Each structure stands twice: as structure tokens, then as C-alpha cells.
Amino acid sequence: MERVPILKIGGVLLVSIQIDLHDQSVLALQEDLAEKISATGAHGVVIDISAVEIVDSFIGRMFATIASISRLFDADTVVVGMRPAVAITLVELGLTLGGVRTALDLERGMKILGQLGRQRRGVLPHSGELERDF
Amino acid sequence: MPPRSGGPEELRISGDDDVVRVRQLVRTYAQQTKLSLVDQTKLVTAASELARNTLIYGGGGFARVEEISDGRRSGVRASFHDEGPGIPDLTLALADGWSSGSGLGLGLSGARRLVDEFDLDTEVGRGTVVTVVKWKR
Amino acid sequence: MTADAGDAQRLTEVLRANAESLIDKWVSAVAGLLRGRSTKTELERDFREFFTALLPLVGSDGRDVGGPRFTEIRSLLEEYSRSRVRAGFTPTETASSVFSLKREVFELTQDDPSLHREVLVFSGLLDSLGLLTFESYARVREEIIREQAEQLLELTTPVVKIWEGVLAVPLVGTLDSARTQVVMEKLLESLVETGSEHAIIDITGVSAVDTQVAQHLLKTVVAARLMGAECIVSGIRPQIAQTIVALGIEFGDIVTKASLADALRHALRREGVDVVRREVG
Numbered sequence: 001m002e003r004v005p006i007l008k009i010g011g012v013l014l015v016s017i018q019i020d021l022h023d024q025s026v027l028a029l030q031e032d033l034a035e036k037i038s039a040t041g042a043h044g045v046v047i048d049i050s051a052v053e054i055v056d057s058f059i060g061r062m063f064a065t066i067a068s069i070s071r072l073f074d075a076d077t078v079v080v081g082m083r084p085a086v087a088i089t090l091v092e093l094g095l096t097l098g099g100v101r102t103a104l105d106l107e108r109g110m111k112i113l114g115q116l117g118r119q120r121r122g123v124l125p126h127s128g129e130l131e132r133d134f
Numbered sequence: 135m136p137p138r139s140g141g142p143e144e145l146r147i148s149g150d151d152d153v154v155r156v157r158q159l160v161r162t163y164a165q166q167t168k169l170s171l172v173d174q175t176k177l178v179t180a181a182s183e184l185a186r187n188t189l190i191y192g193g194g195g196f197a198r199v200e201e202i203s204d205g206r207r208s209g210v211r212a213s214f215h216d217e218g219p220g221i222p223d224l225t226l227a228l229a230d231g232w233s234s235g236s237g238l239g240l241g242l243s244g245a246r247r248l249v250d251e252f253d254l255d256t257e258v259g260r261g262t263v264v265t266v267v268k269w270k271r
Numbered sequence: 272m273t274a275d276a277g278d279a280q281r282l283t284e285v286l287r288a289n290a291e292s293l294i295d296k297w298v299s300a301v302a303g304l305l306r307g308r309s310t311k312t313e314l315e316r317d318f319r320e321f322f323t324a325l326l327p328l329v330g331s332d333g334r335d336v337g338g339p340r341f342t343e344i345r346s347l348l349e350e351y352s353r354s355r356v357r358a359g360f361t362p363t364e365t366a367s368s369v370f371s372l373k374r375e376v377f378e379l380t381q382d383d384p385s386l387h388r389e390v391l392v393f394s395g396l397l398d399s400l401g402l403l404t405f406e407s408y409a410r411v412r413e414e415i416i417r418e419q420a421e422q423l424l425e426l427t428t429p430v431v432k433i434w435e436g437v438l439a440v441p442l443v444g445t446l447d448s449a450r451t452q453v454v455m456e457k458l459l460e461s462l463v464e465t466g467s468e469h470a471i472i473d474i475t476g477v478s479a480v481d482t483q484v485a486q487h488l489l490k491t492v493v494a495a496r497l498m499g500a501e502c503i504v505s506g507i508r509p510q511i512a513q514t515i516v517a518l519g520i521e522f523g524d525i526v527t528k529a530s531l532a533d534a535l536r537h538a539l540r541r542e543g544v545d546v547v548r549r550e551v552g
Binding site: 001020021022023024053054055056057058083084085086088089092093094095 | 150151153154157158161171172174175176178179182183186241243244247248
Binding site: 082090092102104105 | 495
């Protein structure tokens with residue numbers, strides 16, 4: 001079984017999925033991430049799925065699970081780079097990601113995590129529309 | 135091992151790895167039949183759900199994939215066979231959110247929404263065969 | 272009715288012996304019919320091939336035209352019909368090419384009454400083949416219409432970038448399920464290609480929607496969200512609003528705006544762009 005590597009960039013953990021995910025790899029990733037967030041005190045997790053060709057209900061549920069785990073450690077999760085065909089299929093499948101944040105690409109994902117982090121520390125107001133940085 | 139002529143090919147499903155292999159085999163057939171990218175993705179996703187069902191609920195079995203034609207259009211047919219306990223209540227099994235094991239309970243009903251034809255043949259104590267077809271648009 | 276093997280063989284012999292003059296007359300007859308839109312050289316090449324494939328089939332009355340013996344001649348006729356459709360010939364002109372051979376064979380054999388029965392069978396064979404040509408013609412024409420419909424679809428549903436990070440799809444006319452699906456896939460692709468976080472689906476020019484179309488619109492908005500982009504639906508006309516409500520379709524928290532302009536303003540604000548009116552003159 002292949003393990004998905006987890007990289008640490010500043011206060012963010014980056015998971016870039018480049019393999020055809022086995023169910024065991026999915027479970028292992030969830031465990032690894034929980035340990036890594038706890039060990040590093042990261043404030044955010046980015047899951048890059050731009051190379052992923054299919055997301056079925058098992059993989060889809062992983063995103064929600066990771067988000068829930070992160071939340072327990074006071075960290076945010078953003079899923080980035082979902083392909084159009086994958087998104088259309090997920091909608092048809094009837095699967096929601098349980099409120100996980102999404103972004104078009106890694107750069108935007110990092111930006112969202114930055115904003116959420118500042119919001120958490122009270123630098124930005126919680127309510128109202130999120131203003132974008134320019 | 136790419137299929138040669140679109141003839142049927144079978145794969146055993148007895149472990150996690152096999153679910154991934156079924157996905158790859160179905161994708162090869164879907165590409166060969168020139169399904170659109172979205173249709174390829176839908177079919178492969180459905181196959182992934184069904185192969186996992188075969189593994190988890192059916193206790194393993196096999197998948198059979200082939201290219202088919204009805205004279206006017208071509209398509210891909212995939213069937214999933216197990217000799218497990220069978221499904222006692224079909225209506226319930228096909229309802230959204232129902233699940234007797236792990237997963238979100240989207241397996242059967244979700245897979246059905248992703249394909250053009252869906253056929254389920256089950257007998258309690260004998261096993262289950264699920265057949266799906268995706269036609270080229 | 273099938274002819275005796277012996278008799279059929281005799282007719283085959285006669286046809287083979289007179290092949291050159293038969294093909295020649297046949298080509299002339301059809302060339303006259305087509306009034307110069309096909310050269311004799313082209314026709315001769317096609318007909319010679321057809322004639323060669325036809326000879327071993329003499330004796331059949333054409334009822335087994337779908338069988339394996341006819342594979343070669345079927346593909347020849349298919350190819351012939353295809354080129355005729357593309358060149359703009361009518362179905363009658365196309366099928367007549369096959370039927371014309373009948374007259375030539377009748378003339379050739381009319382003085383030999385012992386062959387009449389076989390010629391009758393042969394005539395049935397040509398009828399079947401002629402009808403086959405007709406069917407191929409119709410099928411090819413359907414193919415062409417389908418291709419053109421697809422091309423038209425591409426042309427009539429542009430996805431345009433109207434601002435940095437904002438795409439718009441103005442939908443016009445009647446939306447059917449297939450077309451909506453194509454447009455929506457194209458829109459999602461464009462979001463990735465251009466890195467846009469906002470898309471405006473403007474349905475001002477849409478005359479009617481049904482449940483399926485509304486569902487496709489909804490699914491697109493949800494799919495875009497999964498990708499990290501937001502769709503705004505603008506220009507919902509009163510009748511369409513009524514349909515949507517009557518059909519019980521839940522638009523939920525999807526952003527809808529009265530006009531494309533309102534939608535653009537909304538998208539720009541989300542992008543962090545303010546539009547300010549400046550004193551002129």
C-alpha cells in the first residue's frame with residue numbers, strides 16, 4: 001500500500017494526492033494527518049486533488065472526516081483543484097463534502113487558510129462577507 | 135494489461151487492490167469506447183462503488199467488463215458478481231442513505247444515478263449480480 | 272423463391288461474359304440520370320467494384336441481405352451512399368444507381384426465356400440492395416444532422432470572460448437537457464482554464480425551462496462550488512420563476528440576480544472590485 005506524503009509549509013499541512021487511492025491508503029492518510037496536526041500544531045490543512053481522476057463515496061467521506069479531525073485541533077481544511085468531471089460526478093452521486101471549504105487551486109487555498117486563520121485570531125470579523133486580499 | 139478488442143475481461147475482487155484494478159480496467163474500456171470525460175468519470179466511479187460492495191457485502195467475487203453495441207451506438211457494460219448473502223430488501227438497499235456496513239449508503243443508489251442502465255439480480259443466500267451500462271452520447 | 276444452382280450459375284456466366292458492355296451501359300444510364308454531377312470514370316470505378324461483389328451473390332433473392340455473405344457488398348453500398356449524401360445527391364438518385372442495372376440485365380437476357388426465372392430472382396436481389404442503399408442514405412443523413420446540431424451547439428453557447436475572474440454564459444432560446452449539460456460542462460472547464468472564481472449564468476434569453484433543465488442548472492452551481500467557484504444565475508423571467516416554483520425546485524442558497532448587470536456588480540464586489548461613478552464633463 002502506498003502512503004500519501006504530508007508536507008509542512010509554515011503553519012499549513014499540504015497533502016497532494018498523486019496516486020490512485022486504495023481504501024487502506026485513505027484510512028492511513030486520516031491517521032497520519034491526525035498525528036501530524038497534533039504534533040505540529042498546524043492551523044490549516046490543504047488537500048490538493050488536482051491529479052485525482054475519481055472521487056467515490058469512500059474517498060469523498062475522507063474529506064469530511066479530515067475536516068472534522070482538523071476542527072478538533074482547531075485547524076481548517078481546504079480541498080483544492082477538484083476536476084470538473086469529478087465535481088459533476090460527485091453531485092450526481094448525491095455526495096456533499098460536509099461543509100469542507102474548496103478552492104480552485106493551491107494558491108487560492110492557501111489564501112483562504114490565511115484569512116480563516118486571521119479570523120480565528122480575531123483580526124478579521126467573523127460575520128459578514130469575507131473581503132478578499134488584493 | 136489493456137484489452138485487445140473490447141471483448142469481455144474478468145477481474146477477481148478479493149481485496150482493496152482489486153477495487154483500484156477494477157477502476158483502471160473500466161477506465162481503459164471507457165476510453166477505448168470514447169465515452170466523454172464526464173461519462174468516463176461517472177462510469178468509473180459507479181464501478182468503484184459496486185466493486186467495493188462486492189468486496190464488503192458480497193465477501194468478494196469478480197467483475198466483468200466489456201464493450202457492447204446495440205447497432206446504433208456503443209457502450210461499456212460492467213457487471214459485479216458475488217456469492218454472498220444477497221440483499222433481502224431491495225427497495226431499502228436502493229434508497230439513499232441506507233447502508234448495512236461502512237460507506238455512506240450511496241453505493242447502490244449513487245451508482246444507479248451515474249449510469250444509463252442498472253440491473254440488480256439478487257437472491258438471499260445465493261449472491262448478487264449488479265450490471266451497469268454506460269452508452270456513448 | 273430461389274433459383275436452381277445450375278440456372279443461377281448460367282445467369283452468372285451470362286453476366287460475367289457480358290460484364291464490360293453491361294457496366295458500360297449501366298454507367299451511361301446512371302451518368303445521364305445524374306446529369307454530369309458524377310464523372311463516368313468515378314461511376315465506372317464504383318460500379319465495377321460493385322459488380323464484382325455482386326456476381327457471387329447471383330441466385331439469392333436478397334432476403335438474406337443482412338447475412339454474412341453480403342458483408343462486402345453492404346460496406347460497398349454504405350460507402351457509396353455516404354459519398355452521395357456528402358455530394359448532395361437525392362435518395363432517389365442514389366438508389367437508382369442500383370436499380371438501373373436491372374434494366375440493362377433485362378435487355379441482355381430478354382431473348383433467352385430459359386433465364387427469365389433467374390432474372391426475376393436477380394431482380395429481387397437488386398431490389399433488396401437498392402433498399403439497403405436507401406437505408407444507408409437515411410442513416411448517413413441523420414449522422415450529418417447530428418454532427419451539425421453539435422457544431423451549432425458549440426457556436427450558440429459561448430463562455431466569455433467579462434472581467435478578471437468573472438465568466439459569463441448568456442443562454443438563448445430553448446434549453447433542452449442535452450444542451451444544458453454540454454454548456455454546463457464547458458462552463459466548469461472554463462472556470463479551471465481561466466482560474467475564475469465567479470460565473471454568471473444569464474438566462475434572460477431563455478423562453479422556457481423544464482424540471483430537468485432546472486436540475487442541470489442547480490447541479491452545475493453545486494459542482495462549481497465543489498471546485499471552489501461561485502455561480503450566479505441572472506435574468507430569470509417571471510414565467511420561468513413561476514415554473515421553477517410550480518415544479519417545486521428548491522434554489523436554496525444559490526445567488527440569483529434580476530439582471531446580468533446586477534450579477535456582474537455582485538461578482539465584482541466579491542472579487543474586491545468597487546465600481547465608482549466619476550463626474551463627467
